[in-house]
Amino acid sequence: MAKPKRIGILTSGGDCAGLNAVIRAAVYRAQGTYGWEVMGIRQATHGLMMRPPSATPLTIEKVDPILTAGGTILGTTNKGDPFAFPMADGSVQDRSQEIIDGYHELGLDALIGIGGDGSLAILRRLAVQGNLNLVGVPKTIDNDVGSTDLSIGFDTAVNIATEALDRLHFTAASHSRVMILEVMGRDAGHIALHAGIAGGADVILIPEIPYSLDSICQKIEDLQEQGKNYCLVIVAEAVRTGAGETMMTTNQLGQSRLGGIGHYLADRISEASGAETRVTVLGHIQRGGTPSSVERLIGSAFGVAAVDLIADGKFDQMVTWRNRHVESVPIAEAIAQYKGVDTNDILVKTARSMGICLGD
Numbered sequence: 001m002a003k004p005k006r007i008g009i010l011t012s013g014g015d016c017a018g019l020n021a022v023i024r025a026a027v028y029r030a031q032g033t034y035g036w037e038v039m040g041i042r043q044a045t046h047g048l049m050m051r052p053p054s055a056t057p058l059t060i061e062k063v064d065p066i067l068t069a070g071g072t073i074l075g076t077t078n079k080g081d082p083f084a085f086p087m088a089d090g091s092v093q094d095r096s097q098e099i100i101d102g103y104h105e106l107g108l109d110a111l112i113g114i115g116g117d118g119s120l121a122i123l124r125r126l127a128v129q130g131n132l133n134l135v136g137v138p139k140t141i142d143n144d145v146g147s148t149d150l151s152i153g154f155d156t157a158v159n160i161a162t163e164a165l166d167r168l169h170f171t172a173a174s175h176s177r178v179m180i181l182e183v184m185g186r187d188a189g190h191i192a193l194h195a196g197i198a199g200g201a202d203v204i205l206i207p208e209i210p211y212s213l214d215s216i217c218q219k220i221e222d223l224q225e226q227g228k229n230y231c232l233v234i235v236a237e238a239v240r241t242g243a244g245e246t247m248m249t250t251n252q253l254g255q256s257r258l259g260g261i262g263h264y265l266a267d268r269i270s271e272a273s274g275a276e277t278r279v280t281v282l283g284h285i286q287r288g289g290t291p292s293s294v295e296r297l298i299g300s301a302f303g304v305a306a307v308d309l310i311a312d313g314k315f316d317q318m319v320t321w322r323n324r325h326v327e328s329v330p331i332a333e334a335i336a337q338y339k340g341v342d343t344n345d346i347l348v349k350t351a352r353s354m355g356i357c358l359g360d
């Protein structure tokens with residue numbers, strides 16, 4: 001009888017809701033159906049870089065209760081590209097071979113990498129260099145991975161942003177204010193567009209559609225004429241300033257992250273329209289909390305499909321969700337093009353048809 005396989009699983013990039021559902025389903029399928037061993041690798045590729053590699057055996061008993069938990073039981077990282085790893089002495093080193101060696105040290109036959117565009121690009125480069133058997137699962141609240149309608153984490157983030165708008169309606173109406181909600185998304189406006197429509201925003205600003213301050217102020221005026229004394233604006237973090245720049249916040253260590261466009265717009269809007277403005281930056285709330293049922297369903301389907309790809313010997317593939325089917329595409333194809341909002345998307349058309357201002 002052939003020796004049972006031993007596979008590894010890791011989560012990489014920003015955490016999000018639903019990662020544990022993928023891990024759980026993969027273990028159910030690998031151990032329950034195929035009798036394989038599963039090693040959970042800690043802190044993404046960092047776990048494979050450590051000696052001994054930082055990993056823990058995962059069993060059905062261990063993963064059974066994690067379905068409802070947010071985040072990832074394995075930990076993750078979105079820092080420290082292994083090909084240009086920042087060392088304590090300030091130098092930058094290529095540590096890719098250490099990760100490849102870690103894979104072999106654990107005796108892995110294959111690896112499931114759950115990550116976004118950045119992580120999948122890094123993992124694929126490692127797999128090509130070290131001839132590793134890699135299967136990818138798309139995750140990111142930003143939904144910017146190509147070839148799949150949905151990535152793990154997006155649905156929960158949209159629900160949270162929608163609920164935030166639901167709450168802002170009342171306080172906005174009570175004080176006759178323009179309320180601005182800044183949401184995440186990196187260079188894509190998927191969260192803002194989806195939550196904006198679902199949460200009844202009057203103005204939706206996304207990086208894919210350039211806006212003018214005049215058209216936002218006109219919308220506020222139109223609403224007032226229609227007897228609506230408040231306005232809800234949702235803005236994606238990568239929307240640019242009038243000068244065409246993205247707003248960044250930089251900490252004392254000099255690390256920069258997207259953020260600040262909400263406050264920028266609030267000042268400009270009150271200056272131009274006289275309206276009173278307030279800003280809510282939703283931040284990492286969008287990544288936390290209990291995974292939605294959609295997340296658990298797709299996560300479970302992805303976990304099973306990823307293990308089945310390994311069983312079929314189909315590597316360098318990423319599982320996808322399209323038209324209610326789980327399929328797979330070459331990872332290279334999925335990450336070849338950044339997936340922003342298509343300006344001909346049905347939701348863009350829906351927003352326009354309802355008179356929602358998209359800023360143009």
Ligand SMILES: Nc1ncnc2c1ncn2[C@@H]1O[C@H](COP(=O)(O)OP(=O)(O)O)[C@@H](O)[C@H]1O
Nearest residue numbers: 012013014044045078079080081116117118119
């Ligand atoms: N496995 C990893 N190890 C170290 N750094 C990583 C890893 N995956 C991604 N990163 C880094 O995290 C940052 C965020 O990448 P990004 O593409 O936004 O993440 P995601 O994979 O969630 O889409 C990038 O600078 C990338 O170099």
Ligand SMILES: O=P(O)(O)OC[C@H]1O[C@](O)(COP(=O)(O)O)[C@@H](O)[C@@H]1O
Nearest residue numbers: 013014078116140141142184185186
């Ligand atoms: O956790 P950090 O480092 O502040 O990262 C924030 C970024 O991560 C995200 O929440 C998720 O992005 P990824 O899925 O690409 O990791 C972005 O929307 C946001 O810009």
Ligand SMILES: [Mg+2]
Nearest residue numbers: 116117118140
């Ligand atoms: Mg990403």
